Amino acid sequence: MTRSSHGSGLLLAIGSASCYGFNIVFARMASFAGASGSAIVVYRVLLMLVLVAAVAAIARRSLAMAREERGKLLLLGLSSALQGICYLSSVAFIPVTVAAVVFYTYPIIIVLTSPFVEKAPLTPALIGVVAIATLGVGLVVGPAFSDLDWRGLTLAFGASIATAIQFFTAARCTRTGVVAKVFWIQLIILPTSILISLVTGQFAPPSILALAPFAMTMTIGGYIAGFVLQFLALGRISAVAAGIIFCTEPVVASLTSALILKEGLSPLQIAGGALVLAAIITNVLLEQRRMKNTALVPIAD
Template identity: 85%
Template sequence: MIRSPSSADGLLFALASASLYGFNIVYARMASFAGASGSAIVVYRVLLMLVLVGIVAAVARRSLAMAREERGKLIVLGISSALQGIGYLSSVAFIPVTVAAVVFYTYPIIIVLASPFVERTPLTPALVGIVAVATLGVCLVVGPAFSDLDWRGLALAFGASIATAIQFFAAARCTRTGVVAKVFWIQLIILPTAILISLTVGQLAPPSILALAPFAVTMTIAGYIGGFVLQFLALGRVTAVAAGIIFCTEPVVAALSSAFILNETLAPMQIAGGALVLAAIMANVLLDQRRLKDMPKHRRQKREPVLREEMRETRN
């Protein structure tokens, strides 16, 4: 089957977005070495995002009003987004990028485990098998070097994974507010949350802290914004399922770039564990694709916009 140019462009945009996100976390670790904390980077990244969203809203004449009935859901979405960003960026100050990426990318598995309780979907043997493979993969990555890994980094990465799962569930219930307005309000909620966390852990610093590692900080923020914009472009051209498969390349890019840029290495067993996690995530996405095909047409048409919206919100 020959893809349309729009679909082909979407796949390229998704691949570029995943790559930028993968590079982003590597430079966040470099910034942490110089003393620029993950929470501080998130604060100033959000400020920049708010300015950019404001400009887009003004130029495109988009409303920033939120749906009244979704205010509570947007608050949950904003707080979980803040915890995801701060947790993931902060984790690499304590553990290698590859380990952080593998632990963080367990969030699709958390979604699978939580779905029977949140969405009332059945936990099938196939899903149980996927969860088992992913859990084994994480154990292989973390286990051989557990005594040498800082528990704080593991806790932050896993906390970010849980926050991302909450993002997905909240986003699926927040569909009446426009995308531009949603991004604006989410970023606005992230800002005080990030400031409060920074104050609590004593890491709130003036903008001058970004000058400690100007190149790494610039690459971290630019990588996030570039990945975010390309993700939106991709999701306008391909399905969320296709994008989900491509975004599985992000931890691979993070692992390869950390090896080349930071000279981080993994034991063969850890590499095998990362491959298992990646395989489990891809199997989960493909399984979801099969479920969509088996759905009655009217239910599939109703669910596709939700899947697309979930992927849009997962990086806000």
Template identity: 80%
Template sequence: MTRSSHHATGLLFAVSSASLYGLNIVFARMASFAGANGSAIVVYRVFLMLALVAIVAFAARRSLAMAREERGKMLLLGISTAFVGICYLSSVAFIPVAVAAVVFYTFPILIVLASPFVEKTPLTPLLIGVVVVATFGVCLVVGPAFSGLDWRGLALAFAASVATAIQFFVAARCTRTGVVAKVFWIHLIVLPTSILISLVTGQLAPPSILALAPFAVAMTIGGYVFGFVLQFLALGRITAVAAGIIYCTEPVVASVASAFILGEALSPVQVAGGCLVLAAIMTNVLLEQRRLKDAPLIPIAD
């Protein structure tokens, strides 16, 4: 497999994953309306993910061994993954899906800003311009309705953004552990972390809470399970910067789905801000593609 085809496969996995995550957050808000909080959903979906991974590992005879040199990275991946799920799913209990998605999707901006220090990627004037435009777009989305938005939802969505940036950087460097083993160990770490956070916040509820909105909860958990696996398949093939910017698909899917499913709407100014964010992120996608095109093609082992 060539470098370009390896990269293209990673982008396809990333787009598919982002689309599933976009639907996931819409149904999470629907579940919150019925009383099923984000923390409870995270805890119980982890149990399901662990069971599914164990079944797949047994049936496909896949090893669950973790590379010794990646134990620290796996621990950080597990903790950051727990914070992403809990903060993002909890944010939509306080603010609309579209606003939560745009605030959450500041993480590609964070990745670009951090990449010179983490990945030694040069921070060019063009990249700085992209970040400025994207940041201004986020301000437009949040600013016009700031007085009507709950600060807790904004804080939770941004905390999820920071955790996701950490997750992407670490996952792009955790390549020696297989995907099945990676998903298993991450969720084994997520489980006690999510339970602890739920206990501290007083949001740990019995499994019966999931019955308050069975369809919405099933869609939320299903979108997460398949989206998560595809995400880590993608991160094994593309850089954190490339993955972060291609995930601009999620807020688009989330906004469209929330309009059709939940009847949510954005003001013209907020729509313009969202378009600026997406335009900035897509510009970065094109820059990444140009960089890859100019790089020499080398074979990649499957």
């Protein structure tokens, strides 16, 4: 991995996190109109499949998956389906900010389990960065913990676990091209989301898109952009680095919800956002220094 590709991976991760933060606010708006999280997932996956197939045909990209990565792609598809359905469904029961703070326990899960999954050292600097980012996220969304519903909390935490699995798996799935990867993951998500919709009684016809056309368009568009950028990023940086960068999402979600849903931001929340940004900048500098030190290590003859 080169320093330039690592740097582009960090920028792609920031872009993806911003799109996801934007997307969840409009998902809540759609839920107010009666659109369930699983229904949103079904129709955004259908649109994604059409778009990816069109891109593959126009750009003449192969949709073949690497044989040795079939199991990883299956796990990626299942974890992505559970992430989307759980997170989007959670905001029907709890505010966006509460869902965000529960969902954003996944960077902590990633960092704490990375020594076992990626054999990566758990350094004091990394623990400090995660602690600062977690404190910042808590300050951003903490004041919203006033109206809790166990269903929303359970769904948001389920999405967190699914995301940690997704990040670790995606970082190891590098032989399959991004276009093919996105296509197969969405193809796995589709039947999974339809099955969950049927079991929970939330399957809905396409007419549900008309309940909140603008909100549905924005949440689906934000997801598609965020998903593509995420997998471009995870081919360039580690799950741990991406997990910390993605703490940008709840900050963007809170700012967007303040502007669109008129949820006010207190000085404490603004301070929390500054802490998150500080943690991200610190992590970027640490990653760049690590890459520089790695490049300077002499290769034995």
